[in-house]
């Protein structure tokens with residue numbers, strides 16, 4: 274690790290947090306949380322006036338702060354925030370390659386891989402901020418609008434507590450890291466932001482097709498397919514979904530392995546590419 | 550005196566280039582456009598893979614440690630355009646592992662950008678970006694500057710300022726400067742040593758004085774004869790021997806290199822051949838002639 278690594282991270286943070294993609298990630302993180310929370314609150318309001326078979330519907334669905342937080346967690350993992358995070362990654366690597374600012378870093382006395390490492394740390398901080406903002410907005414707004422967690426339900430179902438939910442958010446940070454690592458590997462090979470976006474779409478389509486094939490094979494009784502299906506990308510990146518049941522260590526191991534693999538490939542390849 | 554030595558050989562755009570820059574040199578890397586100067590500089594800096602060959606900087610062979618000593622500017626310098634000039638220098642200083650705020654101020658001062666350092670680089674003119682690129686190369690007090698056409702995009706005053714700055718860096722700050730250029734006059738005006746690159750090969754290398762001397766004591770003259778007389782004149786030159794046509798001189802005169810032949814004898818031979826000599830201008834051997842004679846002329850030009 275070069276001795277100036279922490280200063281490198283600092284200036285990468287400056288770039289990541291002042292680019293449109295970085296600011297967009299943070300703003301959308303807050304917006305998604307606010308939007309889903311408000312929507313839940315609205316729906317919960319309709320419930321008040323409704324009745325079903327003469328019984329008031331109120332209390333049939335418990336919309337408390339934890340439910341809201343959970344829905345926001347799902348919403349954050351849908352297309353928009355991962356896309357912005359990927360865009361931030363592609364801008365930091367492929368974008369700088371294309372506009373040739375990467376060259377100005379490559380002439381400095383640091384090994385090539387450490388440039389990617391500094392960018393990765395900065396992007397990880399961006400993801401952590403995104404997670405923290407989403408969680409904070411969802412929980413505080415949810416608490417104000419829908420009240421504190423429904424205690425009895427928390428006792429009844431045990432796992433649906435605020436603390437478990439927070440763990441789910443923390444786990445979604447791991448999915449983000451995998452995305453950053455994959456974005457970085459693609460950047461090193463494709464070297465243009467548009468190219469990275471197109472290739473991630475193709476990769477995700479291929480991944481889902483593979484998943485479908487394996488799932489079908491598993492359903493038809495092929496044992497190996499049942500084991501392999503968890504190794505597909507999107508399935509592995511859903512590691513945070515265990516928040517209300519059981520986190521699967523194997524799933525985290527798979528995400529970690531895929532992340533490490535992507536980083537390794539990116540680092541090795543970047544050591545050999547021309548940065549003109 | 551073997552302070553600094555580097556070799557580079559390989560890659561199609563640059564074949565088997567061997568050159569050596571001494572500590573304290575202001576080395577001019579001269580070559581026409583497309584000669585391979587930028588390619589060679591990228592290879593020296595480790596930006597592109599080398600097919601073969603090694604680079605040694607102050608005895609150091611490790612590419613990362615080599616760059617500790619180098620400040621570089623390659624082609625048109627690039628910046629994070631949405632950030633200020635100062636922030637761009639901060640990025641460079643962070644990666645260089647040296648260069649305090651005071652150093653950044655000093656570098657900005659040297660290129661005359663101190664006042665406008667707070668503005669977005671996106672709003673800078675080409676010349677300002679070029680100067681900011683030079684400031685960035687100076688950051689962290691490198692011992693060797695590798696500059697690729699640093700006067701690109703500058704007006705004549707800016708070009709002179711850069712030349713003076715480089716001379717001062719060598720004289721006062723004891724830096725070694727390796728600077729590429731396609732402008733002969735520029736190299737002649739500031740460099741003590743020159744390497745001439747053409748089509749990826751080093752065609753001549755040495756001090757400016759040495760290179761001029763290498764013209765082998767030949768005398769250079771420009772001869773003005775009517776265009777219609779030219780074929781006959783060439784016949785006369787052939788009979789005389791020791792005359793080499795080197796191309797076009799000023800005002801369409803023929804530029805000739807004479808070996809073991811006095812200009813007066815040439816004049817007499819031409820007149821005896823029935824050719825009117827409109828002008829016969831002796832010329833001191835200059836770097837330009839060497840440059841023209843070692844670099845390939847385009848097809849169609851004599």
Ligand SMILES: Nc1ncnc2c1ncn2[C@@H]1O[C@H](COP(=O)(O)OP(=O)(O)O)[C@@H](O)[C@H]1O
Pocket residue numbers: 562580581582583584585586587588589
């Ligand atoms: N990335 C590249 N791919 C293919 N050819 C290149 C590339 N870069 C440079 N060249 C070729 O190498 C030669 C030297 O180019 P360059 O080093 O830029 O010359 P100079 O800097 O002396 O003007 C040119 O013929 C150019 O077309």
Ligand SMILES: [Mg+2]
Pocket residue numbers: 583586587588624697698
């Ligand atoms: Mg060039």
